Amino acid sequence: MQTQSTTQSNTPSTSQTNDTSTVVSMQDCSISFGGIHAVDHASLDLHKGEVVALLGHNGAGKSTFIKLLSGAYKRDSGTIHIRGEEASINNPRDAKAYGIETIYQTLALADNVDTAANLYLGRELRTAWGTLDDVAMEARAREVMGRLNPRFERFKEPVKALSGGQRQSVAIARAILFNAQILIMDEPTAALGPQETAQVGELIKQLKADGISIFLISHDIEDVFDLADRVAVMKNGQMVGTAPVNAVTRDEVLGMIILGKCPPGATPGPGAVQS
Amino acid sequence: MSNSSSTASPEGARASEASALARFVRATEVDTRMLGMLGALLLIWVVFHLVSDSRFLTPRNLWNLSVQTSSVAIMSTGMVLIIVTRHIDLSVGSILGFVAMVMGVTQTALLPDMLGSDSAAIWVLTLAIGIVIGAFIGGIHGYVIAYLNVPAFIVTLGGLLIWRGAAWWVTSGQTVAPMNQTFRLMGGGPYGAIGAYWSWVVGAIACIGIIALNVMGRRNRKRFNFPLRPLWAELTLVVVGCLAVLGAVNVANSYPWPKGIVKRYAASNNIDVPDGGLFIAHGIAIPVLIAIGVGIIMTFIATRTRFGRYVFAMGGNPEAAELAGINTRWVTMKIFILMGALCAIAGAISTARLNASTNAQGTLDELLVIAAAVIGGTSLGGGIGTIVGAMIGAVVMQSLQSGMVLLGVDAPFQNVVVGIVLVVAVWLDGLYRRRSV
Ligand SMILES: Nc1ncnc2c1ncn2[C@@H]1O[C@H](COP(=O)(O)OP(=O)(O)OP(=O)(O)O)[C@@H](O)[C@H]1O
Numbered sequence: 123m124q125t126q127s128t129t130q131s132n133t134p135s136t137s138q139t140n141d142t143s144t145v146v147s148m149q150d151c152s153i154s155f156g157g158i159h160a161v162d163h164a165s166l167d168l169h170k171g172e173v174v175a176l177l178g179h180n181g182a183g184k185s186t187f188i189k190l191l192s193g194a195y196k197r198d199s200g201t202i203h204i205r206g207e208e209a210s211i212n213n214p215r216d217a218k219a220y221g222i223e224t225i226y227q228t229l230a231l232a233d234n235v236d237t238a239a240n241l242y243l244g245r246e247l248r249t250a251w252g253t254l255d256d257v258a259m260e261a262r263a264r265e266v267m268g269r270l271n272p273r274f275e276r277f278k279e280p281v282k283a284l285s286g287g288q289r290q291s292v293a294i295a296r297a298i299l300f301n302a303q304i305l306i307m308d309e310p311t312a313a314l315g316p317q318e319t320a321q322v323g324e325l326i327k328q329l330k331a332d333g334i335s336i337f338l339i340s341h342d343i344e345d346v347f348d349l350a351d352r353v354a355v356m357k358n359g360q361m362v363g364t365a366p367v368n369a370v371t372r373d374e375v376l377g378m379i380i381l382g383k384c385p386p387g388a389t390p391g392p393g394a395v396q397s
Numbered sequence: 398m399s400n401s402s403s404t405a406s407p408e409g410a411r412a413s414e415a416s417a418l419a420r421f422v423r424a425t426e427v428d429t430r431m432l433g434m435l436g437a438l439l440l441i442w443v444v445f446h447l448v449s450d451s452r453f454l455t456p457r458n459l460w461n462l463s464v465q466t467s468s469v470a471i472m473s474t475g476m477v478l479i480i481v482t483r484h485i486d487l488s489v490g491s492i493l494g495f496v497a498m499v500m501g502v503t504q505t506a507l508l509p510d511m512l513g514s515d516s517a518a519i520w521v522l523t524l525a526i527g528i529v530i531g532a533f534i535g536g537i538h539g540y541v542i543a544y545l546n547v548p549a550f551i552v553t554l555g556g557l558l559i560w561r562g563a564a565w566w567v568t569s570g571q572t573v574a575p576m577n578q579t580f581r582l583m584g585g586g587p588y589g590a591i592g593a594y595w596s597w598v599v600g601a602i603a604c605i606g607i608i609a610l611n612v613m614g615r616r617n618r619k620r621f622n623f624p625l626r627p628l629w630a631e632l633t634l635v636v637v638g639c640l641a642v643l644g645a646v647n648v649a650n651s652y653p654w655p656k657g658i659v660k661r662y663a664a665s666n667n668i669d670v671p672d673g674g675l676f677i678a679h680g681i682a683i684p685v686l687i688a689i690g691v692g693i694i695m696t697f698i699a700t701r702t703r704f705g706r707y708v709f710a711m712g713g714n715p716e717a718a719e720l721a722g723i724n725t726r727w728v729t730m731k732i733f734i735l736m737g738a739l740c741a742i743a744g745a746i747s748t749a750r751l752n753a754s755t756n757a758q759g760t761l762d763e764l765l766v767i768a769a770a771v772i773g774g775t776s777l778g779g780g781i782g783t784i785v786g787a788m789i790g791a792v793v794m795q796s797l798q799s800g801m802v803l804l805g806v807d808a809p810f811q812n813v814v815v816g817i818v819l820v821v822a823v824w825l826d827g828l829y830r831r832r833s834v
């Protein structure tokens with residue numbers, strides 16, 4: 123039933139907003155693993171201070187798609203523009219240099235070192251002698267973790283010893299520690315309790331108000347409608363379509379996720395099923 | 398009533414004893430694993446001493462033990478970093494052999510022609526050339542492992558054969574001897590030790606270091622409102638540490654020069670030897686000082702630098718380290734470069750001690766080095782290990798070996814024992830870790 127053709131619309135998806143505010147523009151990005159087209163000619167834009175929620179069934183290719191931007195994977199084809207300029211992102215270091223910070227679904231923490239060491243991994247603070255400034259790092263770690271998870275006290279222990287939610291808090295803290303311009307959050311609240319989830323919601327709103335652009339991957343449709351400006355739906359590696367949250371209903375979004383059906387309020391992508 | 402109380406009281410005493418130990422461990426924050434290893438070492442020493450008619454715990458034997466341990470201990474510090482990042486290096490013995498051969502030829506054939514055979518620069522240049530070559534070989538291994546993605550096990554297994562063969566090729570298998578006089582000091586012996594006076598100086602400096610570290614640590618904790626150790630625990634640690642250092646110095650200073658050397662020395666310095674003979678102490682051996690220096694530097698690298706932090710993070714989760722933006726390939730290559738350089742230093746010590754470079758030098762050292770690191774608490778699963786632990790592990794391995802030599806155990810049987818000890822130690826370590834996590 124699926125067709126490759128782009129249907130009605132030939133207008134670029136960025137038409138709704140003015141181009142100078144486009145922070146990230148991913149065009150026609152593809153990557154396959156062996157025979158699997160994990161991401162298949164997917165395009166998506168992100169504007170300044172915007173939260174775009176990326177939705178889709180399990181295995182739709184959401185994580186893989188954002189990993190092309192975070193530098194974890196190297197795309198097979200497609201282009202990425204950051205703030206209007208073509209970006210070459212070949213590894214995580216390149217992405218960080220563009221101000222892109224990522225909270226991975228797997229958290230990507232080094233289990234055997236403590237919270238502060240994880241927060242500053244790869245960007246350690248150093249003393250005048252060039253040695254690690256553990257004291258300063260721990261002080262900052264306490265500050266940032268205090269914002270996310272005030273009850274957190276186990277700073278001296280390897281993160282292996284922390285609970286799933288505490289580990290997730292560490293991963294979030296790491297992403298917001300370095301003045302990111304572009305934040306990628308892959309199911310950041312999957313392991314969090316209700317209070318901590320609410321706190322992350324507040325954090326996202328605050329970051330957005332500070333002008334930070336966010337890709338948010340989530341399975342929680344309520345959260346998405348609460349936090350996001352736009353939704354983008356993927357199915358089988360393809361982009362079904364994007365839509366401003368106020369132009370679609372929850373049921374229509376579910377239809378996009380499950381059936382790949384694009385409602386009138388949405389801009390269809392190559393993965394949309396023709397009606 | 399009375400019956401029950403009489404059976405209860407010894408148990409109660411035992412319980413309070415156990416909790417006293419637990420309290421002591423908690424208050425001093427010493428690593429129980431390290432404590433266990435020191436206990437095992439002490440046990441090995443005492444058993445050998447009793448079995449060998451009190452020949453083990455003598456200044457002479459302990460002094461020799463310290464010198465023999467140096468080369469393996471130095472290499473084990475690098476092996477810790479390699480195993481922590483989930484790699485292995487099977488080639489260290491062969492790298493040592495090859496570099497030792499090159500250093501032998503350099504100081505006996507090449508440099509004397511250029512500088513004259515008495516030049517004081519010979520030993521420095523020889524050592525420098527050795528370290529550069531060792532680092533280069535390690536760099537080749539590291540490059541193939543990190544950038545060409547060949548498993549370290551295979552690369553260094555290849556290296557084991559390649560460098561052993563290359564060592565033979567340098568002189569077509571001929572032994573090179575004797576070595577430069579100054580270079581030989583690195584290997585110990587009566588002249589390769591710093592004497593009683595300087596040994597006490599080193600001991601005093603070490604004690605001051607121990608006190609300073611504790612005071613500084615305490616001040617830091619106070620400044621940031623971290624929980625402090627009780628004062629008695631702090632004092633106990635300092636006193637035990639200083640006593641251990643001074644005790645070791647005392648042992649080194651109780652081992653006198655042999656009579657023949659004393660006579661020659663006295664004759665050349667116009668000293669009258671009294672009737673009872675002249676007591677000239679060895680003091681701490683130079684190779685031991687080198688090993689301690691390497692241990693301190695490597696501990697600093699592992700715990701206080703970015704490089705060390707990356708090594709441990711990569712061991713804990715290689716993917717996370719990569720995603721955090723660490724250039725994991727370059728870090729891996731640097732680890733192997735460091736390992737190669739350490740092999741060269743170990744090779745210099747062993748060449749100086751033997752007063753020769755031989756074709757078989759360093760054979761099977763890889764196993765001793767890996768065993769030292771693993772017995773010293775380096776986890777083969779990656780991410781865990783300490784430099785100090787590995788160095789104590791090296792002392793354990795060497796103690797077993799020299800103890801058996803002292804008892805006249807046949808060489809093949811020595812290998813059997815070392816092999817069994819290694820397996821048992823890893824098994825016990827696994828038990829300990831599973832219980833404590
Ligand atoms: N490293 C990899 N090697 C092989 N296949 C992969 C790899 N990473 C992802 N895939 C495949 O790509 C597809 C998309 O996976 P991805 O993780 O992007 O899904 P997702 O949308 O994030 O799903 P979820 O909601 O479960 O997190 C899946 O079919 C997956 O099996």
Ligand SMILES: [Mg+2]
Binds near residue numbers: 184185186227308
């Ligand atoms: Mg995913």
